[in-house]
Amino acid sequence: xxxxxxxxxxxxxxxxxxxxxxxxxxxxxxxxxxxxxxxxxxxxxxxxxxxxxxxxxxxxxxxxxxxxxxxxxxxxxxxxxxxxxxxxxxxxxxxxxxxxxxxxxxxxxxxxxxxxxxxxxxxxxxxxxxxxxxxxxxxxxxxxxxxxxx
Numbered sequence: 001x002x003x004x005x006x007x008x009x010x011x012x013x014x015x016x017x018x019x020x021x022x023x024x025x026x027x028x029x030x031x032x033x034x035x036x037x038x039x040x041x042x043x044x045x046x047x048x049x050x051x052x053x054x055x056x057x058x059x060x061x062x063x064x065x066x067x068x069x070x071x072x073x074x075x076x077x078x079x080x081x082x083x084x085x086x087x088x089x090x091x092x093x094x095x096x097x098x099x100x101x102x103x104x105x106x107x108x109x110x111x112x113x114x115x116x117x118x119x120x121x122x123x124x125x126x127x128x129x130x131x132x133x134x135x136x137x138x139x140x141x142x143x144x145x146x147x148x149x150x
Contacts, residue, residue, distance in 0.1 A: 066125040067117030067144040079112055083149060089135055094128055102146030117144035
């Protein structure tokens with residue numbers, strides 16, 4: 001009889017292990033499903049970003065494309081932190097526009113203008129400025145030019 005008890009215990013262990021393996025297989029399938037859904041969502045985001053970039057590039061190629069001038073900096077190292085502030089506070093679709101830096105000289109001092117665009121017309125840029133002015137003190141419409149801010 002003691003041998004039968006040992007066999008019964010081992011059979012119970014085997015059944016428990018088989019049940020555990022089955023649960024792990026189900027969990028693995030659930031994880032695989034989550035990964036597949038996440039991959040699909042990332043692909044959708046990539047497609048949307050590519051479409052937005054393509055639209056911005058196409059508009060930038062238009063002669064006389066316009067931008068909105070958000071701020072000017074005296075120091076080049078102020079550009080990126082300043083842009084990060086705007087990204088946090090500007091609404092879509094404005095903050096998804098391409099940022100450019102235009103160097104200008106006024107009275108012998110060099111400034112770095114932060115521009116966002118492109119906008120197809122001056123009226124479109126002025127409309128965006130009205131939205132920006134709800135949060136910030138300054139915004140003006142200017143030609144879309146300068147170096148792309150990365």
